[in-house]
Amino acid sequence: MAAPRLIDVARHAGVSMKTVSNVVNGYRHVRPDTRQRVQSAIDALGYRPNASARRLATGRTGTIAVVVWTTDVPYFGEIARALQIAAQAHGQRVVVEQLTPRTEPERAVLQNRDRGLVDGVIFHPVRLTADDLANLQPDFPLVLLGEAIRPTAIDHVGVDNVAAAAAMTEHLIRGGRRSIAFLGRQREPMGETSRQRLTGYRQALAAAGLPHDPSRELLLDGLSADGGYRVVAAALAGGTRFDALFCRDDLLAAGAIHALHDHGVSIPEQVAVAGWDDLQISRHLTPSLTTLATDKAGTAETAVELLIDRMNGFTGAGRHRQVEWRVVERASTRGP
Amino acid sequence: MAAPRLIDVARHAGVSMKTVSNVVNGYRHVRPDTRQRVQSAIDALGYRPNASARRLATGRTGTIAVVVWTTDVPYFGEIARALQIAAQAHGQRVVVEQLTPRTEPERAVLQNRDRGLVDGVIFHPVRLTADDLANLQPDFPLVLLGEAIRPTAIDHVGVDNVAAAAAMTEHLIRGGRRSIAFLGRQREPMGETSRQRLTGYRQALAAAGLPHDPSRELLLDGLSADGGYRVVAAALAGGTRFDALFCRDDLLAAGAIHALHDHGVSIPEQVAVAGWDDLQISRHLTPSLTTLATDKAGTAETAVELLIDRMNGFTGAGRHRQVEWRVVERASTRGP
DNA sequence: CTGAAAGCGCTAACAC
DNA sequence: GTGTTAGCGCTTTCAG
Numbered sequence: 235m236a237a238p239r240l241i242d243v244a245r246h247a248g249v250s251m252k253t254v255s256n257v258v259n260g261y262r263h264v265r266p267d268t269r270q271r272v273q274s275a276i277d278a279l280g281y282r283p284n285a286s287a288r289r290l291a292t293g294r295t296g297t298i299a300v301v302v303w304t305t306d307v308p309y310f311g312e313i314a315r316a317l318q319i320a321a322q323a324h325g326q327r328v329v330v331e332q333l334t335p336r337t338e339p340e341r342a343v344l345q346n347r348d349r350g351l352v353d354g355v356i357f358h359p360v361r362l363t364a365d366d367l368a369n370l371q372p373d374f375p376l377v378l379l380g381e382a383i384r385p386t387a388i389d390h391v392g393v394d395n396v397a398a399a400a401a402m403t404e405h406l407i408r409g410g411r412r413s414i415a416f417l418g419r420q421r422e423p424m425g426e427t428s429r430q431r432l433t434g435y436r437q438a439l440a441a442a443g444l445p446h447d448p449s450r451e452l453l454l455d456g457l458s459a460d461g462g463y464r465v466v467a468a469a470l471a472g473g474t475r476f477d478a479l480f481c482r483d484d485l486l487a488a489g490a491i492h493a494l495h496d497h498g499v500s501i502p503e504q505v506a507v508a509g510w511d512d513l514q515i516s517r518h519l520t521p522s523l524t525t526l527a528t529d530k531a532g533t534a535e536t537a538v539e540l541l542i543d544r545m546n547g548f549t550g551a552g553r554h555r556q557v558e559w560r561v562v563e564r565a566s567t568r569g570p
Numbered sequence: 571m572a573a574p575r576l577i578d579v580a581r582h583a584g585v586s587m588k589t590v591s592n593v594v595n596g597y598r599h600v601r602p603d604t605r606q607r608v609q610s611a612i613d614a615l616g617y618r619p620n621a622s623a624r625r626l627a628t629g630r631t632g633t634i635a636v637v638v639w640t641t642d643v644p645y646f647g648e649i650a651r652a653l654q655i656a657a658q659a660h661g662q663r664v665v666v667e668q669l670t671p672r673t674e675p676e677r678a679v680l681q682n683r684d685r686g687l688v689d690g691v692i693f694h695p696v697r698l699t700a701d702d703l704a705n706l707q708p709d710f711p712l713v714l715l716g717e718a719i720r721p722t723a724i725d726h727v728g729v730d731n732v733a734a735a736a737a738m739t740e741h742l743i744r745g746g747r748r749s750i751a752f753l754g755r756q757r758e759p760m761g762e763t764s765r766q767r768l769t770g771y772r773q774a775l776a777a778a779g780l781p782h783d784p785s786r787e788l789l790l791d792g793l794s795a796d797g798g799y800r801v802v803a804a805a806l807a808g809g810t811r812f813d814a815l816f817c818r819d820d821l822l823a824a825g826a827i828h829a830l831h832d833h834g835v836s837i838p839e840q841v842a843v844a845g846w847d848d849l850q851i852s853r854h855l856t857p858s859l860t861t862l863a864t865d866k867a868g869t870a871e872t873a874v875e876l877l878i879d880r881m882n883g884f885t886g887a888g889r890h891r892q893v894e895w896r897v898v899e900r901a902s903t904r905g906p
Numbered sequence: 907c908t909g910a911a912a913g914c915g916c917t918a919a920c921a922c
Numbered sequence: 923g924t925g926t927t928a929g930c931g932c933t934t935t936c937a938g
Contacts, residue, residue, distance in 0.1 A: 250924060263924095264923075264924090265924090285686040305650045348620070349618050350621040491856065518828040520831055577932095
């Protein structure tokens with residue numbers, strides 16, 4: 235049997251569709267006994283509103299799409315949760331979408347997007363280049379997360395990666411480290427995240443008068459703990475020397491720690507290790523991981539606020555918000 | 571200006587709505603030049619179909635909802651990714667929904683669900699009780715993941731938790747461990763996951779003639795690494811003795827390892843540690859974590875197949891599929 | 907191969 | 923307070 239409709243409920247209760255609609259939507263001015271009668275009909279028939287019809291009629295969905303690369307990277311899982319909580323405070327539902335593996339470029343996520351599915355999109359790109367961003371002309375509310383290029387027309391929330399990466403590098407230098415490696419270079423075209431963190435790392439080295447040694451800029455082999463393990467294991471086997479390792483993110487750091495352990499390198503005595511993201515798991519690694527913590531809750535709240543402005547019709551220029559960050563010092567970088 | 575509609579494209583191209591619809595939906599029998607003209611109009615106007623209208627007209631969405639507790643628990647992030655990949659092979663899109671923190675019970679997720687939003691739901695409950703399941707009468711395609719009670723009318727994919735937990739406990743016993751603790755008891759009403767794994771643990775102890783010591787069944791304080799740390803730290807401080815610790819899942823195990831380290835307990839020499847889920851991070855913990863690996867890809871594929879049967883109108887009794895599991899032995903349980 | 911018209915289920919004016 | 927009715931943008935018979 236077909237799902238009951240509004241009109242079925244109306245007939246069952248002996249009222250009009252409008253009245254049922256009023257009850258379903260919690261409209262205040264309905265006589266108590268009428269409301270009661272309608273509610274009984276709803277329960278009796280097992281009526282549930284059809285979201286597509288409602289959306290088509292109202293033009294709104296009450297839903298925000300959060301688009302991430304993949305939820306099996308913990309950082310994306312954590313930011314997606316933060317966004318859901320932030321959106322909920324504004325009465326918005328969140329659905330998380332993941333990029334299709336090995337098919338379309340990230341650009342397509344924004345260009346081939348059906349209308350009417352969500353009211354707005356919060357997107358955390360991973361490989362979007364400056365060119366992609368410049369050509370982006372979304373005709374729906376959109377907020378970007380992460381390391382977008384600043385002078386773009388689209389709203390964006392992120393941290394000052396260059397400054398933060400420099401601060402972490404300085405932290406390592408203050409700890410007495412002199413040959414600091416960076417795990418996070420990428421083949422060109424390098425993503426903005428890697429580029430900016432690498433820039434901050436180089437700036438801090440230069441400011442401290444430390445030599446720039448390209449062999450200590452380790453080339454990534456995937457954004458995963460496994461990839462971190464492989465690269466660091468290969469570097470150690472290849473004779474690369476360093477007394478500190480600054481990793482582009484905590485997942486890579488976890489793999490790096492594993493590789494260092496396997497090669498009998500003690501942390502932090504012989505090599506200090508630092509990461510980025512402050513994942514929930516990071517404090518429980520051995521040793522507990524020093525990391526650059528960005529304000530995820532703040533990022534989420536800011537992104538949702540900017541998006542809701544747009545959903546409410548704001549059409550000004552792209553706004554760029556920086557959120558807080560700090561170096562969280564743990565055992566992996568204590569004393570040389 | 572308002573978003574262009576199908577009819578706008580039709581007028582622009584000098585054809586009817588039907589023809590534009592044919593082009594948009596890749597219908598084969600359209601004359602090449604007509605198709606070309608329509609496509610030009612689509613590009614010129616920047617037309618994108620309205621998903622709500624299409625869904626209302628067709629009654630289908632091409633979308634599956636994956637409902638999990640929260641994406642910031644890595645297990646859920648990993649299974650959500652596996653489900654997306656499996657669904658994609660069937661031409662279905664996946665949206666991930668998270669439970670609203672601290673409000674409605676899980677039951678509400680299934681009962682208060684709007685129609686027309688998705689074609690089917692794959693739900694991994696965490697706290698659903700046997701009673702909840704018995705009373706569940708969803709009128710939409712639904713597949714449950716995890717440790718649902720077997721004799722339910724709803725399709726379900728999981729592993730044989732009792733057998734698997736017993737196998738892991740036997741693995742620890744074979745390694746020479748005699749006082750094996752279990753981290754994962756819960757206050758009543760205990761979730762099915764904890765209950766079944768605890769049962770398997772007890773059965774294996776009994777089968778090996780080892781005494782049952784309730785003080786070694788550690789009560790959970792949240793399903794997080796932090797919670798695992800707190801419980802194990804308190805147990806050690808309280809004088810609980812054990813030479814192996816079987817954790818309900820890898821996240822708890824990560825916290826447990828951290829607590830053991832902090833208390834100067836060596837792993838695996840003094841205490842062997844085992845987990846469950848085989849998270850991507852688990853092999854990179856120190857020591858590398860022995861874990862019960864369930865077949866996530868297989869779970870995802872099976873769940874999607876069952877769901878698609880239902881979406882295609884299958885109305886038979888609830889089907890229950892068991893997927894493969896195995897003990898993955900790593901350094902955390904090697905030699906006493 | 908293309909056009910015309912009737913819905914899909916709901917909301918929102920506008921009457922009453 | 924409650925009923926009537928005209929769309930929301932698209933698909934889908936059914937003609938032609």
